[in-house]
Amino acid sequence: MSRQFQLTVVIPNLNRAHSLIRAALSVRDDSADIEIVVVDDCSDSDLSAEYDRLRDMDVRVFRQDVRQGGCAARNRGVREGTGTHVSFLDSDDVWMAGRHDRVRRFYAAPGTARTVLVSGALLHVNGEIRKPHQPAWRPGRSLVEYVYRDMGRFQTSMLNLPVEIVRECPWNEDLRVNQDTDLGMRMDRAGIGFHIDPEPGVIKEESIRPGRITTGRETADLSHAWYRRESKDWSPAARSGYHLQDRVWRLADSGRRREAFIALARSLGPPVSPRETARRALSMVAGPRLYARLRGGYRKNVQLPGDVDAVQQAASRTWHDLDARAQAVCAGARDGAGQGPDPQTTIAETR
Missing domain, CATH: 3.90.550.10 (Spore Coat Polysaccharide Biosynthesis Protein SpsA; Chain A)
Incomplete structure (x- = not known):
């Protein structure tokens, strides 16, 4: 029973x-x-x-x-x-x-x-x-x-x-x-x-706040080591998605901008989300404070579908x-x- x-x-x-x-x-x-x-x-x-x-x-x-x-x-x-x-x-x-x-x-x-x-x-x-x-x-x-x-x-x-x-x-x-x-x-x-x-x-x-265990040079490297071990049978799109959604922001948050841009370029072969790629590129170029102001101004002046329900x-x-x-x-x-x-x-x- x-x-x-x-x-x-x-x-x-x-x-x-x-x-x-x-x-x-x-x-x-x-x-x-x-x-x-x-x-x-x-x-x-x-x-x-x-x-x-x-x-x-x-x-x-x-x-x-x-x-x-x-x-x-x-x-x-x-x-x-x-x-x-x-x-x-x-x-x-x-x-x-x-x-x-x-x-x-x-x-x-x-x-x-x-x-x-x-x-x-x-x-x-x-x-x-x-x-x-x-x-x-x-x-x-x-x-x-x-x-x-x-x-x-x-x-x-x-x-x-x-x-x-x-x-x-x-x-x-x-x-x-x-x-x-x-x-x-x-x-x-x-x-x-x-x-x-x-x-x-x-x-x-x-x-975003300092001290989170998901940010920092060490965790970026640990994540990439996990990816190399696990991704041997992944599709090209899944590998691109990993770089876009994981690798890019970990590197950017730990101050490794050059490597972050290389990872962003890696996410284009093949692209899985051009909009997300553009958003992450803008956030890295503008920096977190300017990007937050730009995003806030955009959301204030343009009501996105389903923005606040x-x-x-x-x-x-x-x-x-x-x-x-x-x-x-x-x-x-x-x-x-x-x-x-x-x-x-x-x-x-x-x-």
Whole structure:
């Protein structure tokens, strides 16, 4: 007899307090029935006060003894969770209302036991909510073709799946970058199917800020090394798409402009999106500040199709509301710090 549906949401965390609280609040607002598992990847910061507040919200908190990276934290969360199905959420992203019910209804249908449900996403970029293009899934299309040729989004916080699948195909703990695409590729090779949910289920934080592990010279080189290992059987269009969507911005963000322009030229053989190529070229020539002003002026004077709709407006209100509530929780946690048990004991999971 099959078990009753139970969803576990796994949130890895490293040194984040405010955004982690915001992420957990967003999940808990959607349903009290969701099991939330936070795995602390051996943070340098003392987050014991914030973790105590999370436990008050029935969040289970675990701590890695040594830092092992986000993939290891996600695998730990899967092992510790008790759900029949698991969703992933990065600690700076926001879960959207209604996602729990959509996941439950999808997996109640027959024939979905070997399928990954990919939630739709909105983007939070420097205070603005944006709606990215998400192409439909074409039957017979490989995951790598969908991501790099079709420019489809397949990111950690969008993934929902039966727990047996991620136990069969766990996160690759040796990777620091390209973790989600690598996972999807291995699932694809294992015969796992994918379904794209057109409804937004997450707001992804994509504001440019220093210190993100996805930027910097080292991660640009690690990503390219992964590409060279994995791309031997990719189509020319998928290889072009990798350079356009991955290589170019990693090099540009780490200050390697000359290499970024070479990668941009590499993305033209064959071109997969002339518009995106032109946008990235303009952003590199103008620089981030001037490009942001140009883009803002263009959007102000030209109403783009579907520029701001009711969903985006509601998402913006949700983001700001959660942000304010998370700030209040963190302030209360800090005010009450030092009055409870020893931080080294409170950071361990309380069953």
